[in-house]
Amino acid sequence: MALLPRATAQESWRSFKTAAWLGWQIESNWTAPFLFAVYSIVKPVAGALILVFMYVVVAQGGLDHPLFPQIFVGNAFYIYVGGVLMGVSWAVIDDREHYGMLKYLYAAPLDIYAYLLGRGVAKAIVSTIAVAVTLLFGALALGLKVSPARVDWAFLLVAWALGLLGLAFLGVLLGGVTLITARHNYYIGEAVAGALYLLCGAVFPLDVLPKGLQLVGQALPLTYWLEALRRALLGRGAGALLAGLSDAQLLLILAGSTLALALLSTAVYRRAERLAKARGLLDMQTMY
Amino acid sequence: MAEFTLAVKTEELSRVYRVRRREARGGPREVVALDRVNLEVKRGELFGLLGPNGAGKTTLIKILTTLLTPTGGRAWVAGVDVVANPWEVRRHINMVSGGESSGYGLLTVEENLWMFAQFYGIDSKTARRRIRELLEVVGLADRARTKIYHLSTGMRQKMNFVRGFLTDPEILFLDEPTLGLDVQTARTLRRFIKDWLREHPDRTIVLTTHYMHEAEELCDRVAIIDRGRILACDTPQGLKRRLQREAVFRLRVASLPNPNAILRGVRGVRRVAHAERDGHVELQLVLDDEHALMPVLAAVQRANGRLLSLEKREPTLEDVFLRLVGRPLGDGHPQAQNQAQAQDPGGPR
């Protein structure tokens, strides 16, 4: 299926494929592979340690408290939000401002939507490494109990894939917004990621939030994604608020919202693109 | 390959930029970058757009390459409406802008180019062969494996130039392709452009420049553009023929305060341009005919100007421009005054 009506499936596929290649070159092209390895291990582990520190020392929680694995797993998977969501949305502005290439991409028979998703692939791979390292660290050093035999792998895989797709679509949507708001809004992805972190129950279960924020959290697909991942990995979810939903219902919500995001992001991106073309923003250089 | 005889056609094509109040800072809120432009570029032509800074050249190229929507009129590239069907247009074209150093710094020259070929669906083998050949032409072959953040701006520009030809486009847009390059490189690229079109007679190139001799040397036809309007469009010969009856002189005078005021009133003087050079004043004059020269010299003498040299010249495109626009090419932009000639790489001097 072509993602934009006038691109052929073949054009979309090669845009996706080549963008994935480019993304991987950018992500992995460190001067030394050693540095790359250190970076992809040290950074997530440091992130996990900060969380543990806050939990144990500041909140005076115990590592054997049932909430701890929930927090740890939620936080680990949140790495994807920073990676994929921001990676995809940032690609637009990076190509335009940093590499000066967006206009050449636009003048080429290239499906920009497929291209952006392709750029997200490398981010997803790098994030996956980080998530795996974090979980491994949790299991080995902090006594996080994830036993491979009890993990619901099929559930995990489906939920994981739907969530990643959703994040990529959301990234495209934000990319569109960044394209037209330019100037002061480069960090819109970061702002969104930060707000979501609080609201989707990555660190606190939704139950502890005030009622109003709970409602916002319940409207976010991300909330259900993390819940599904927790259930798949740990056998149970966090908090009472979502406990009433069956696994199948969770997946259904995830599938529905991913589809909705796909449609919405296409619509928003196209509209942004049209505006950008009308205002001459596709080759704008606002950052020096 | 698509059937079309006109590579580019525009009909009353216009573009107005609206500047936000906050950004205008008391300046104009609207800039008319293109004003009802009508152009036809035939397939197989090397067509030049010649105009000073801010004339609207880039704006026109951006519209034709589907990067910008016009605010009025219509345009077709390869017979396809650029607004209604940008996707189809993109399959026929490629574009290179000079004077910039775009590219993915972490990739090598070869990788940057190969990747672009992929976007156009060119198979790897063909792409690699073309990359090798083209890098050879622009003298970048020994840098093929260099990451481009190690390259100079000029080298990156050469790489971009290669990117334009790499995809073997039916219609290629070159926006000031030699801007900022050294004389030797600019010459090499110009020669390559000519050779490429000779070897691919069904391809079309639309090139913008503010270098007179570049337009003169390369283009089959030239459109002179200023302040968004096409003032004339013809072969370089045809354009110069318009000045046939008029006489073009170059005078050097030791000093002459306010030459415009002194010479504008003299009968038979069509256009005057002047520039300060090496401590003297150089005047470029377009006269109705040679008889107008005597009154000019008399006027210079009355103003105590000491004549250093006097030369009658064959008209160049520069003179055509001066005649049409009323000011020399370098004067489009206040800061650009006198710079056009100073920058001019290797023109006939």
Ligand SMILES: Nc1ncnc2c1ncn2[C@@H]1O[C@H](COP(=O)(O)OP(=O)(O)OP(=O)(O)O)[C@@H](O)[C@H]1O
């Ligand atoms: N994004 C924009 N917003 C507002 N005005 C613009 C914009 N882009 C161009 N202009 C204005 O439109 C006019 C034409 O600009 P354009 O870049 O097309 O000129 P050009 O012939 O390519 O000049 P140069 O030789 O300097 O490249 C100029 O007056 C310029 O200031």
Ligand SMILES: [Mg+2]
């Ligand atoms: Mg320009």
